[in-house]
Amino acid sequence: MLDAIPLEDKVDYLRGKDPQGPHQCTFYAFNTEVALSAYGEERAVFPAFSQAVEACRRYERLFSRTLPHSDVSRLNAAGGAAVAIADETYELLQGSLRYCEQSLGWFDITVGALTSLWDFQRGVMADADELRERLGLVDWRRVELGGEPGARTARLGMPGAMVDVGGTAKGWIADRLGELLRDCGVMHFIINLGGNVVVGGGKPDGSPFAVGIRNPRDTSKILGAVNLTDGSVVTSGLYERCFEINGKRYCHILDPRTGMPIQTDVESATVVAAKSFDCDGFSTTLCALGIEGGIEFAKSRPEIAVAIFVDGQNRLFYSTQ
Known part of the structure; x- marks a missing residue:
């Protein structure tokens, strides 16, 4: 969700300790931490990082649901x-x-x-x-x-209606950041925009980046990983924002037809695609459809390379094209 937050000026830049290792940049935007990691010459990487930070500030001022002038x-x-x-x-x-x-x-x-x-x-x-x-x-x-x-x-068209782009904006922005880094000559990078991960070019040695899939029962651990050279990985988890009343869990994904939280056998859905916008745009639907329906839906969408579902027992289910 792109809620209003104080726009932090603090940006942490970290030069790679190993001359062949990645440089890093972290900052806070969109109510989450943004982490950029890139290989290459410092004179190319750090100006690209700076442009990425400025782009995020602009997008936050445009897309926030609560900043009054967005x-x-x-x-x-x-x-x-x-x-x-x-x-x-x-x-x-x-x-x-x-x-x-x-x-x-x-x-x-x-x-x-x-x-x-x-x-x-x-x-x-x-x-x-x-x-x-x-x-x-x-x-x-x-x-x-x-x-x-x-x-x-x-x-x-309806007075009183409200748009909320929290389900798609991070994916769109992550894609733009990837394009920006490439335009600046940075060809090997990984972007993590609050869980929306975009990778480009793999590592300079030709190996892919490994993007972890969190364990819904213990988010400090991972259940597995996706190896990717170019593209995006996004996980939508019901565990991220939920609460219980009288033993019944209510998650943050609402059914637009009832306004009530969805009921599903999915704990998380991970989408792998060329574009992070596609990952974001389809992840909510995959969660809502449940594992069986989600697998069939993923197979019907050529944009989705792989969909990975986790159920309440931490079992993984895969859909591939």
Whole structure:
């Protein structure tokens, strides 16, 4: 979720101890830690890191759901009127609507009208009457995009509707960061944007990067790893934000049709694809469909190279093309 946070100026740069090892950069954005690791000459890598930090600051100011002057916040507060948005916001919204269309009804970026009623950090359930009143505000088809490059607009066809791009924005941003590093001449890198991992070029010795899959029962450990030279790995876990009341667990992924947390046999779904945007855009649907339905869905999407599901007993299930 792209909530408002103080935009931290602190950025940690770490030069590789081994001349052949990676340089690193870590900073805080999008309510999470961003970690960049890249091989190459310092004179190329560190300016690229600096540009990546500045890009993230810009994207946060555009996409945050709660920073009052962001494109998304202004759109949500416009009461159904059209608002001017940046080309980047237009591209993110346009792509996000495509995932809504392909999700079989399980993913909807206008679910923000419902998610705002839940507090998964404090364990507060939404009021049932308020949920019913707001269900009519959830319909991605009522998001209208227009204009030309440099003069884009967006409009919510229902006053009171709210867009929340927390389910897709990190994937879109991670892809942009990968493009930025390549444009700066950095060809071997790994980006970790709060769990959205993008790798490029593998390691200079030709070996792939290893991206771990967390153990839902103990997130300090991993169940396995994905070896990847180019592409993205994203894991969506129900364990990340949830609470229990009277022995029943409520997770942060909501059914857009009811406003209630999904019921599924999936503890986490890991998606491997060329684009992090695709990983993010499909991961919610895979979790909601359950293991059997998720495997069939993954097989139907050529963008998904591999989908890996973990169930409540820490068993792994795979879907490949």
